[in-house]
Amino acid sequence: MSTKSQPDNEGGCDLVADIGGTNARFALSRQEQGKRVLLEVQSLPGAAFDSLEAAVRHYLASVRAQPTRAAIAVACPADKDDIQFTNSAWSFNRRQLQRSLHLQQLEILNDFGAVARAVPQLAPSDVVTLHGTLSPLRGPVTVLGPGTGLGVAQLVGSSAQGWAVVETEGGHAGFAPIDEEDRRIAAWLSERVGRVSNERILCGNGLSQVHAALRGDADLTDPARIVAAALAGDPDSAKTLQRFCAILGSAAGDAVLLQGARTLVIAGGIVPRFVEFLRQSPFHARFLAKGRLAAYLADVAIHVVVHPSPGLLGAALALPDRTIDLP
Numbered sequence: 001m002s003t004k005s006q007p008d009n010e011g012g013c014d015l016v017a018d019i020g021g022t023n024a025r026f027a028l029s030r031q032e033q034g035k036r037v038l039l040e041v042q043s044l045p046g047a048a049f050d051s052l053e054a055a056v057r058h059y060l061a062s063v064r065a066q067p068t069r070a071a072i073a074v075a076c077p078a079d080k081d082d083i084q085f086t087n088s089a090w091s092f093n094r095r096q097l098q099r100s101l102h103l104q105q106l107e108i109l110n111d112f113g114a115v116a117r118a119v120p121q122l123a124p125s126d127v128v129t130l131h132g133t134l135s136p137l138r139g140p141v142t143v144l145g146p147g148t149g150l151g152v153a154q155l156v157g158s159s160a161q162g163w164a165v166v167e168t169e170g171g172h173a174g175f176a177p178i179d180e181e182d183r184r185i186a187a188w189l190s191e192r193v194g195r196v197s198n199e200r201i202l203c204g205n206g207l208s209q210v211h212a213a214l215r216g217d218a219d220l221t222d223p224a225r226i227v228a229a230a231l232a233g234d235p236d237s238a239k240t241l242q243r244f245c246a247i248l249g250s251a252a253g254d255a256v257l258l259q260g261a262r263t264l265v266i267a268g269g270i271v272p273r274f275v276e277f278l279r280q281s282p283f284h285a286r287f288l289a290k291g292r293l294a295a296y297l298a299d300v301a302i303h304v305v306v307h308p309s310p311g312l313l314g315a316a317l318a319l320p321d322r323t324i325d326l327p
Contacts (some may be wrong), residue, residue, distance in 0.1 A: 013039065014319050015070035017056065018111055018311030020269075021087030021148030022046060022204075025309060026059040028067065029316035036121075036316040040065075041309060052092050053100060071107040071315040073114035075149060077169060083108065087148045107318045112151030113167035114314030115267045115305070116143040119155060120163050121317065122307055128275050131284065132263075132301025139163070142261040144170070144252060145268025145305075146206070150199035154259050170255055171199040178250055178286070181214070181243060188213035198251045202244070204270060210247075211240040227273055241274065242281050249286030256300055257293060267305040275304050 013028035016038070024046050027038040040063045049055040052072075060066065076086040084091040098106040109117075120137060127134060141155035152170030157163040175196045177183040189196045189209055200206055207227075208220040215236060229237035248271075256264055264287075271278060284302070288294045307313070 013065060013067055014316065015056070015060070015065070015067040016312050016315040017070070017072040018114060018309070018315060019046070019052060019072060019085070019090075020075045020111060021085065024049070024052070024055045025312055026056070027309065027312045028063060028065055029312075029319075031321050036313065038309060038312055038316065041312065046088055046090065052090050053097060056101060068103060069105040069319055070101065070103050071109065071318040073109050073111040073311050073315045075111045075151070078108045078110045078113070078167065105319070109315065109318055110153065110167040111311050112143060112145070112153040112267070113165050114311045114318065115145070115151065116141070116153035116155050116165045116314065117317050118307070118310040118314035119143060119265050119305070120159065121313065122305065122310070126307035127303045127305055130279055130302040130304060134301070134303060138262040138301060140259055140261045141263040141265055142252070142255050142259050143265045143267060144255055145266050146202040146204070146248065146270045147268040148203060150202045151268060152255060154261070171202070172197045173254070174198070175201060176250065176254070178289070182247065185210055185213045185243070201247055202251060207240065207244050207270070210244055211237070214240055214243065223270070231274060231277060241277060245278050245281035245283040246286045249283035250289070253287040253290050253297055256297060257290065261300060263301045263303070265303050265305060267310055271304055272306045275306070278304070
C-alpha cells in the first residue's frame with residue numbers, strides 16, 4: 001500500500017484559528033495543488049464571547065461546517081493541557097475542548113509560532129523588504145511583532161533542509177531604555193504597572209501609553225487614532241510613532257543578537273499599517289546601535305509581513321496533509 005496526498009473534499013476541511021488578546025480569527029483550510037488554502041476567513045471580537053468554545057461554535061454555525069480536525073494558535077504559552085491567555089480572560093483545557101467539539105485531532109500552538117511556521121511559505125507579495133533580500137531565506141530567523149502583545153518566535157534550519165519553529169515568550173524580556181526619553185517612558189509605565197517589559201510598550205496599549213507619557217497627559221488615546229494622526233502629519237502623534245519605532249528597533253536588535261539570527265521578520269497587527277513610516281523612522285538606526293556588533297546587524301535582512309492572515313496559514317500548516325490509500 002502507498003499513500004498520496006489528495007485535496008480535501010468539501011466535507012474534509014479543517015478548522016484553523018488564530019486567537020489573540022483582542023480578536024479571534026477563524027478559517028477553514030484544505031490542501032489544493034500542494035498548498036494550504038484558507039476559506040471562509042472571519043475575524044470576531046473576543047469580547048463578544050464568554051469563551052473560546054463559544055466563539056468556535058459561533059463561527060462553525062455561521063459557515064455550516066463540522067470539521068474533525070483543528071489547529072488553534074493562542075497568544076500565550078501553549079505547552080500545557082490548561083491554557084490561560086496572557087492578554088485575555090479566556091482559558092480552556094485542550095482535552096475538554098477536543099471532546100466538546102468532537103474533534104479527532106486538535107493541535108494547539110503559540111500564535112507567533114504559527115506566524116513563524118508560515119514565513120517560509122509566504123510569496124514575495126506577502127512581505128515588504130526594508131533591508132537585504134528575501135530569497136533565499138537565511139536562518140536563523142527572528143520573527144516578532146506588536147499587536148495586543150508582543151510576539152516573538154524563531155525559525156532554525158534552511159530552505160534546503162527544512163525549518164523548525166522555536167516558540168518563545170521573548171516579548172516579556174525587560175525593556176532597556178537608551179536615552180532620556182526612553183527613561184521617561186519607563187518611569188511613567190513603572191508607576192502604573194511595576195516591571196516594564198518590551199511588551200508593555202510594543203503593543204497597541206503601549207503605543208497609547210507612550211503617547212500619554214510624552215505628552216504628560218494621563219488620558220489614553222486609541223492607538224489607531226494615533227497612527228492615523230501621525231500619518232496625516234500631526235506632530236505629537238508623529239513623535240509618538242517615531243519613538244515607538246525606535247524602541248521596536250532596539251528590541252528587535254536585541255532579539256536578533258540573542259537568537260543569532262540572519263533574518264528579521266516583523267509581523268503582528270500594528271506595523272503593517274505604517275511600513276513606509278517605519279522605513280523613514282529611527283527604527284533601523286536603533287536596530288544597528290549595538291556597539292561592536294553593529295556590523296553583524298548591518299548584514300541582517302529585515303522584512304515586514306503584509307499577508308492578511310499569517311497566523312491562520314501557520315496554524316493550517318501544523319496539520320498534516322490528508323491522505324488516501326491507493327492499491
